[in-house]
Amino acid sequence: MELKEFKITVLPLRAKLLNYARKLTDEPEDAEDAVQEALLKLWSKRLDLEQYRSIEAFAMTLTHNICIDLWRGKHTGNLPLDTVQAMAPAGTPERLLEIKDEIRLMHEIIDSLPTLQRTIMRMKDIEEYETEEIAEITGCGAEAIRSNLSRARKKVRDIYLQTIQERKRRNKP
Template sequence: MRTDTLLEELGVSDLGEVDEQTFAGLAERHRRELHVHCYRMLGSFEDAEDAVQDALLSAWRRRETYEGRSTFRAWLYRIATNACLDLLAKHRPKPAAGGEVLWLQPYPDRLLDELPAVGADEPEALAVARETIELAYVVAVQHLAPRPRAVLILRDVLGWRAKDTADLLGVTVNAVNSALQRARAGMREHLPAERQDWTGGAEDPETRELVRRYTESCVATDVQGVAALLREDVRCSMPPTPGLHIGRDAVVRDWTESGFGDMEPLRAVRTSANRQPAIGFYSKDTATGDYLPLTLDVLRVAGGAVAEITTFHADRFARFGLPERLAA
């Protein structure tokens, strides 16, 4: 719906005439997609929350500047993008050695399900929506400078026209096209080598079986059982803790040295993050016998094996709706 129609329906000449409750209701319809947009820009769920809050507050304060020349949704995206750029201008963390993004946080699929549905008759749009929220994509985006990052997301993810992107950023169309070329080149440097290695989709039976075996081996703290499911070039990290391990031997050695194989059996609850399989693991509390949150593993599967394991701390559990404890 065009915003000039919206203004007409509201019976106002601009949004400066609406009250706070009405404005909040209009903005709330777009909160989740704005949050996902800011998450792509920033890589952090929590930073994205701050950016969206700042954007909606700014939109309310500047509501009289909205005159219906674009959609209300596009107007909010403009403000949210600028909120992200402002945040990055104040503090732009740099990836660690090996390309680790230590501020990376997972995005629960149960919240992604709140996004406006993409029709089955739009397979390309559906693929873009899935692929550009995966951790590999989000990590690669974090290596880009802020403005090329914004251009890439606006053009390739949201499908904005070059002119609209240029208007948002206050630059020329040529500058936008140049930034997009640089951004795409940067993405190729930081994404897995072949597209099929990182593109996602609905889990097939083979992937579900692999995740089941991975979960069972982890629950049994069977290091060699897990190792058999890993690709030779598997990557393993645990943001925000530094330390990227690349290769099956390096990963197994790290697990062995950390005493994983000597732990008591764990428990697990399946979930999903960033349109990827994920597992919440629980360890036994010796005082009560109950099982308490330990880690959240998000898996990237490629070629019938686990290609990447990103392990997050237990403080992510509540956002995924995972139990705070499992009874003995």
């Protein structure tokens, strides 16, 4: 699909996507960001759009998934203490705070990843998408998905271990 056809087929969907995104997000700015990201993904997949029966349905699904990702990104970093207690029911209050701190650290590390690696890691490890689904949504090949996921996991592991070691060194008398 060339630019002219994209403008005729996809861009008119913007208003409908924006209305839908506003219903799914808390903030108008988030809705705007979600639609912009969806349009960028549609543009990057423009050569493959003809394989879909309904480009509009694909665009709506893409927008929906992006809005859900935005919502999860805002809400997963603020785990209530009862959620942490459910993860370690027999833990002492100190241990529960340690677990919550480790979860917060992991979210910070994941948020520091490059956008594509962060997106792929969240989709695969948190939302449990299959590689083929991630490839379809992101427009990357399956091998690129696996490579980016491997790099992201290694970087998260390395930063996490380095941070834990630094904390231990600081806490030594």
